[in-house]
Every structure is written in C-alpha cells, then in structure tokens.
Amino acid sequence: MTGTSALPVLELTGIDKEFAGNPVLRGVQLRLYPGEIHALMGQNGAGKSTLIKVLTGVLESSGGQMLLMGQSIRPDSPLAAQKLGISTVYQEVNLCPNLSVAENVFAGRYPRYGWTQGYRIDWSTVHRRARELLARIGLDIDVTQLLSTFPVAVQQLVAIARALGVESKVLILDEPTSSLDEDEVQKLFEVLRRLRGEGLAIVFVSHFLNQVYAISDRITVLRNGEWVGEWMANALPPQALISAMLGREFAVQNTHAVQQRDAAQEVVLLETQGLGQAGRLQPVDLKLHAGEVLGLAGLLGAGRTELARLLFGLETSDKGSLQIDGQTAQLSNPADAVQYGIALCPEERKTDGIVAELSVRENIALALQARLGLRKFLSLAEQTTLAEYFVKTLGIKTASIETPIGLLSGGNQQKAVIARWLATDPRLLILDEPTRGIDVAAKQEIMEEILRLARGGMSVLFISSEMSEVVRVSDRIAVLRDRRKVGELPGGSSEDEVYALIAADHV
Ligand SMILES: Nc1ncnc2c1ncn2[C@@H]1O[C@H](COP(=O)(O)OP(=O)(O)OP(=O)(O)O)[C@@H](O)[C@H]1O
Ligand SMILES: [Mg+2]
Numbered sequence: 001m002t003g004t005s006a007l008p009v010l011e012l013t014g015i016d017k018e019f020a021g022n023p024v025l026r027g028v029q030l031r032l033y034p035g036e037i038h039a040l041m042g043q044n045g046a047g048k049s050t051l052i053k054v055l056t057g058v059l060e061s062s063g064g065q066m067l068l069m070g071q072s073i074r075p076d077s078p079l080a081a082q083k084l085g086i087s088t089v090y091q092e093v094n095l096c097p098n099l100s101v102a103e104n105v106f107a108g109r110y111p112r113y114g115w116t117q118g119y120r121i122d123w124s125t126v127h128r129r130a131r132e133l134l135a136r137i138g139l140d141i142d143v144t145q146l147l148s149t150f151p152v153a154v155q156q157l158v159a160i161a162r163a164l165g166v167e168s169k170v171l172i173l174d175e176p177t178s179s180l181d182e183d184e185v186q187k188l189f190e191v192l193r194r195l196r197g198e199g200l201a202i203v204f205v206s207h208f209l210n211q212v213y214a215i216s217d218r219i220t221v222l223r224n225g226e227w228v229g230e231w232m233a234n235a236l237p238p239q240a241l242i243s244a245m246l247g248r249e250f251a252v253q254n255t256h257a258v259q260q261r262d263a264a265q266e267v268v269l270l271e272t273q274g275l276g277q278a279g280r281l282q283p284v285d286l287k288l289h290a291g292e293v294l295g296l297a298g299l300l301g302a303g304r305t306e307l308a309r310l311l312f313g314l315e316t317s318d319k320g321s322l323q324i325d326g327q328t329a330q331l332s333n334p335a336d337a338v339q340y341g342i343a344l345c346p347e348e349r350k351t352d353g354i355v356a357e358l359s360v361r362e363n364i365a366l367a368l369q370a371r372l373g374l375r376k377f378l379s380l381a382e383q384t385t386l387a388e389y390f391v392k393t394l395g396i397k398t399a400s401i402e403t404p405i406g407l408l409s410g411g412n413q414q415k416a417v418i419a420r421w422l423a424t425d426p427r428l429l430i431l432d433e434p435t436r437g438i439d440v441a442a443k444q445e446i447m448e449e450i451l452r453l454a455r456g457g458m459s460v461l462f463i464s465s466e467m468s469e470v471v472r473v474s475d476r477i478a479v480l481r482d483r484r485k486v487g488e489l490p491g492g493s494s495e496d497e498v499y500a501l502i503a504a505d506h507v
Pocket of ligand 1: 042
C-alpha cells in the first residue's frame with residue numbers, strides 16, 4: 001500500500017517551535033508518502049498537536065523547512081494550508097451543533113451568487129456540494145438537518161468532509177476517534193482506507209494503540225519535542241513503540257482490581273430503585289458499595305452519561321428513588337450532589353471541564369472551593385499545595401501551576417480535570433470517559449491512583465468506551481443498552497462476556 005519508492009508528498013525537516021523562550025519542538029522531521037496512513041505518536045505534551053499546527057499555518061515555526069511535492073511552503077493560516085491541499089481536523093473539533101450539516105461544511109466559505117444578486121448565499125449549490133463532499137466519504141444524510149441531530153461519529157465525518165477539498169493531498173486527523181465507539185471507529189477507518197486508496201497521505205494521532213496498529217502503515221515517534229524515529233508499523237512491536245515514546249522500558253500492568261478488594265464492599269453507599277427520566281433513561285436499579293469500582297459498560301448512547309448526570313443532579317429524575325447511606329436523597333442540582341460527597345468528572349472537557357483562561361492551580365482548586373462554599377476560602381498557599389500535589393501525582397506537564405490551562409496539551413488538560421475532582425476527596429467519584437486523550441503510561445498511572453483511592457474507601461462509577469479498561473479496573477460491571485440496564489457481571493469478566501450481554505436480544 002505504501003509507496004516507499006515514490007517521493008514524499010510532504011517533508012518537514014528541522015522544525016523548531018518555542019513559546020516565550022520555551023522550546024516545544026526541536027529539529028523535528030516528518031515525511032509523508034502518497035497513499036499511506038502515518039501515525040504520529042508521543043506522550044501527552046510531546047508536541048504532536050504543535051507540529052500539526054505549525055504544518056497547517058495555525059502557528060508560525062521558529063525554524064525549519066517544509067516541502068510539499070518538493071516545493072518550499074509556509075502556510076500562514078489553515079485556509080492557506082487547505083488551499084495547498086493540506087486538510088486538517090484538529091484535536092478540538094470546532095463545528096457548530098446548532099447549524100445544519102451543509103452550513104457546517106461550508107461555514108465561512110459559502111458559494112455565493114454574483115453581484116447582480118447582491119452576493120447572496122446560493123443555498124441550492126451549498127446543499128448540492130455538501131452532498132457531493134459527504135458522498136466522497138460514503139455518507140448519505142440529509143444535509144439540511146441540524147448537525148446536533150446526528151451521532152458524534154457522523155459529526156466527525158462531517159468535520160473530515162469540511163476539511164477535504166478536491167485538491168487534498170494530505171489529511172491530518174488529531175485524535176479523531178476519542179469520542180467514537182468501536183463500530184464507529186470501524187466506519188471511520190473504512191473512510192480512511194478509501195481515501196488512502198485515492199492516494200492521500202493521512203496523518204493519524206491517537207492514544208489507542210490497537211487503533212494505531214489496525215490502520216497505520218508507518219509510525220513517527222516524538223518525545224519531549226524531539227524526533228525519536230520513524231518505522232514501518234509492522235516492524236515496531238507495541239512494547240518497542242511504548243519504549244520509544246517514553247524513552248524507557250514500560251510494563252503494561254494486568255493486575256485485576258478484584259484481587260485487591262476487601263470487606264468494605266458490604267457497606268452500601270448509594271442505591272437506586274427504578275431511578276429514571278422520561279425519554280432519557282429507563283428505570284434503573286443499582287447498588288454501589290463503599291470502596292467499590294463499578295464499571296458502566298455500553299455503547300455510545302446506551303444511557304451511561306444520562307445515569308451519571310442523574311446521580312450528580314445535573315438532570316432530575318421523574319421516576320424511582322435514590323438512597324444515600326440508607327436515607328432517601330433528593331438531588332435537584334449538582335450542589336446537592338456535592339454536599340453528599342459526589343463528584344462527576346464530565347465527558348466534555350472543553351464545554352463542561354476546563355476554564356481555559358484560569359491557571360492550572362485555579363482549575364484544580366475550583367471544585368473543592370465550591371464544596372467548601374462560603375464557609376471557608378482556600379488560601380493561595382493551600383491552593384498551591386493542592387495543585388502541586390496533583391501535578392506531581394498525575395504527572396501533569398505544565399511550565400508552572402500558574403500557567404493558563406488552555407496552554408496545556410489536550411491530555412494534560414484532562415489530567416487537571418481529574419485532579420479537580422479528586423481534590424474534593426469525594427465519597428463517590430463518577431468518571432465519564434476520564435482517560436480520553438491520555439497517553440498509555442499516564443492512563444495506567446491515573447487508574448492506579450483511582451484504584452488506590454477506592455481501596456481507601458472511595459466509591460467509583462467508571463464509564464469508558466475502552467472495554468479493556470472497564471474489565472481491568474471494575475469490581476463489578478453494570479451493562480446498559482438502549483437507555484436501560486440489561487444486566488450485571490462480576491469483576492474478572494472478559495470483554496467478550498460484556499459484549500455478549502450488550503448484544504443479547506432480550507433480557
Ligand atoms: N500556546 C502555547 N503556549 C505555551 N505553551 C504551549 C502552547 N501550546 C502548546 N504548548 C506546550 O507545548 C507542549 C506540547 O503540546 P502539544 O499540544 O503539542 O502536545 P501533544 O503531543 O499534542 O499532547 P496530547 O497528547 O496531550 O494532545 C506542551 O507542553 C504544551 O504545554
Ligand atoms: Mg495533542
């Protein structure tokens with residue numbers, strides 16, 4: 001599939017980038033061949049997104065050279081890069097859910113009538129061209145519908161359609177699969193293989209190693225802003241890849257949570273009886289013990305997030321009841337939940353999670369301050385101690401705890417969001433896709449920290465699309481499908497057993 005004998009379509013050499021004197025990229029290289037899928041790998045903060053932004057004109061490099069088909073280029077905006085044939089879907093997808101699909105595909109560059117008609121937008125052309133672009137990636141949907149009415153996977157494909165032009169030679173996808181379930185990833189991969197067949201060079205960034213090996217022909221590894229090497233994917237076993245990313249050996253732990261449980265499991269912390277909400281979640285019975293990790297498994301849209309939001313008072317139930325410590329509890333809003341010692345680390349980092357302009361310290365202290373309310377203000381010294389502890393424990397890569405969090409890499413922002421909720425020392429921690437975008441090594445460290453806290457008595461409700469992670473850390477697994485609970489499995493169950501329950505026709 002890969003044309004090693006052909007000339008690279010794109011070649012970067014000696015790329016430097018610094019922010020206020022801090023080098024983030026040092027002499028980085030990358031070469032892309034037509035008709036290949038190239039994985040760009042590295043730990044959180046290694047410089048992957050920065051390299052992509054330099055390449056696509058979002059950021060200006062401090063040095064180095066970029067050759068497109070042998071010609072030196074220096075795009076000064078994503079639009080300029082797109083005109084050169086370099087199409088990009090960034091890590092933070094910026095689509096507008098309340099615009100139609102067609103509007104999203106063309107926003108900012110609508111085809112217009114000529115001056116005789118006052119340069120009005122030519123909607124029939126917009127709709128026709130949007131349909132054509134989507135057809136290229138095998139998507140046949142009503143382009144006049146609001147984007148928000150489609151699943152995330154479709155939205156992701158719309159982002160690709162928006163990025164692709166007729167002249168595209170290079171397509172760059174920065175963590176495109178982080179919010180997709182397994183089926184949807186397969187659909188995306190079909191599209192990528194089709195585009196590769198058309199001769200596109202595709203750059204793919206992901207922290208899911210299984211996906212990297214399923215789709216990539218070649219792998220480039222960055223570490224600490226430096227180029228480590230380039231390999232054919234089939235010549236670089238996963239262990240060697242991880243070592244290249246880390247610069248040291250690394251053993252994937254397989255210790256199962258269930259072996260470490262103690263008798264604390266007998267104390268029921270929270271119990272729901274027929275808890276539900278019309279149109280969002282069918283009545284659910286659930287028991288959560290102190291010190292237990294309860295995994296919630298299911299496909300996207302199965303109702304996991306809906307249940308999490310009910311338990312955190314973000315939505316109000318209209319059916320059933322909820323007991324905490326054996327007492328009926330009403331959770332009308334998150335403040336109620338916080339008073340009961342419940343914390344929710346939400347799925348959407350950008351909208352529900354970080355406050356980009358505030359510092360890492362302020363972001364970490366935020367939830368604890370809210371829990372303490374007006375009773376007590378955290379002093380600067382207390383906030384500093386807290387932030388420094390979590391920066392160290394979770395390995396958050398930041399210049400300082402005073403750095404605005406928006407300047408951290410995606411994975412490091414996510415770690416700070418987890419830290420914020422751990423800081424409240426909750427009795428029940430609800431984690432909705434907590435390790436999305438987090439690198440292999442950090443993922444393991446975070447899960448170990450969470451298990452350690454659970455062994456200390458904290459209950460955890462753990463939601464993840466990564467089934468391997470769910471079965472590895474859960475003491476018990478509740479399975480949801482079509483917005484209802486379809487069963488429970490004991491800790492130690494296999495991924496296949498969970499999938500079998502998800503796929504079962506009836507209960
Ligand atoms: N605008 C900025 N100002 C200062 N530092 C920045 C800025 N943008 C990125 N950085 C720093 O550059 C480094 C590399 O970040 P980058 O986003 O490229 O990492 P990444 O490899 O994409 O990581 P992740 O896997 O977490 O997405 C990080 O340490 C980050 O804090
Ligand atoms: Mg990134």
